[in-house]
Every structure is written in C-alpha cells, then in structure tokens.
Amino acid sequence: MQSGDQIITNIRKIIRSLDLESKRIEKNYGMSIPQMILLTQLKNTPNFTASHKDLSKQLHLNTSTVTGIIDRLEKKGLVARTPKPDDKRGILVVLTKAGKQSIDRTPGLMQEKLLTKLQQAPKEDVRKIEEGLELLIKYLEIVDPEASSLLSTQISLSD
Incomplete structure (x- = not known):
C-alpha cells in the first residue's frame, strides 16, 4: 500500500472509531x-455554573452550536438556565442534580484517554503528532473553527 493510501486508511480508522x-x-x-x-x-x-459565552469559549464552539446543545440538555432536565444575580438580562447555565448524576455514571471518552496518554508521552x-496533524489539516484545506478541541485542557510543550 502506498504511503498516501495508508494515511487515508488511518484517517478512516480514526473516524470510524470516533463514530x-x-x-x-x-x-x-x-x-x-x-x-x-x-x-x-x-x-x-x-458552583456547577457558567455563562453561555464562557461555555462557548471553553468548548471552542460558536454560540449557536452551544445553544443547541444546552437546549437539548435542558429538555432532558440535565441543565437549567437561570438569570445572572447581578444582571437579570444575562443567563447562566447550571448543572442540575440529574445532570451531575448522569455525567458521573458515564465512561471516560476516547479523547480524554488520548489526552492522558499524550500528557505522559515524550x-x-x-510535537511530531501536532506537526503531522497541522500539515494534514493544511493539505486538506480545513479552516473550520469548530474543529478545535472540545476539551479545554491543553498539553504544554514548554514545561
């Protein structure tokens, strides 16, 4: 198999695993x-509370995407929207007791496991993985800002 074919196969494996x-x-x-x-x-x-704007920043998603996620979670009773105490026009998103119980019983995600392994890796x-992925993104001409990590934790290479 040629190198280019192997790269495509490996990308498909990753996509399939995530799916x-x-x-x-x-x-x-x-x-x-x-x-x-x-x-x-x-x-x-x-206090299990954040503003919509803060969640958008922390998750690296646009506000409309976060709004949709919050809407679905609110319908399930896992989060609630409450007015900001100091600004009644502002809204805070609060994790409900049911939401905390729900997230406590879920397993770690593949990306969390990867993050742990990357933090332990040389x-x-x-750096090689980052550079390879950046090059791949460049070749694929990907410019979608929502493609960034949904995890707010980052690996520091300068430590």
Whole structure:
C-alpha cells in the first residue's frame, strides 16, 4: 500500500472509531459526546455554573452550536438556565442534580484517554503528532473553527 493510501486508511480508522464511540455513548447514555463534554465542563466549574459565552469559549464552539446543545440538555432536565444575580438580562447555565448524576455514571471518552496518554508521552512525540496533524489539516484545506478541541485542557510543550 502506498504511503498516501495508508494515511487515508488511518484517517478512516480514526473516524470510524470516533463514530462507533459516539453511537455507543448515545445508545447507552442517551446523550451525544458534545453534550457529555458540556456537562463535564459545567461539573468542573465553580458552583456547577457558567455563562453561555464562557461555555462557548471553553468548548471552542460558536454560540449557536452551544445553544443547541444546552437546549437539548435542558429538555432532558440535565441543565437549567437561570438569570445572572447581578444582571437579570444575562443567563447562566447550571448543572442540575440529574445532570451531575448522569455525567458521573458515564465512561471516560476516547479523547480524554488520548489526552492522558499524550500528557505522559515524550514531548518530542507530542510535537511530531501536532506537526503531522497541522500539515494534514493544511493539505486538506480545513479552516473550520469548530474543529478545535472540545476539551479545554491543553498539553504544554514548554514545561
């Protein structure tokens, strides 16, 4: 198999694995991976509360995408919208007791497992992966800002 063909095959393996994980999570836990990530983000914030704007920034998603995720979670009773105490026009998103219980019973996601392994990997290996992926993104001419990580934790190569 030629090098280019192997790259395409490997990309397909990754996409297929992510797709299977997404379907498994949806089937077993009744929520999408972005919904799980938003719930996890809220669980890790003070008072389980964040503004819509902060969630958008932390998740690297546009506000309309986050609005859709929050709408679906609110219908399930996993989050609630409440007015900001200091500004009644502003809205806060709050993790409900049901939301906390729901996220507590879900498994770690593939990307969380990868992040843990990357944090333990030699910095040079992580740098090579980053450079290879950046080159791949360049060749694919990907410019979608929503393609960035949904995890707010980053690996620091300067440590």
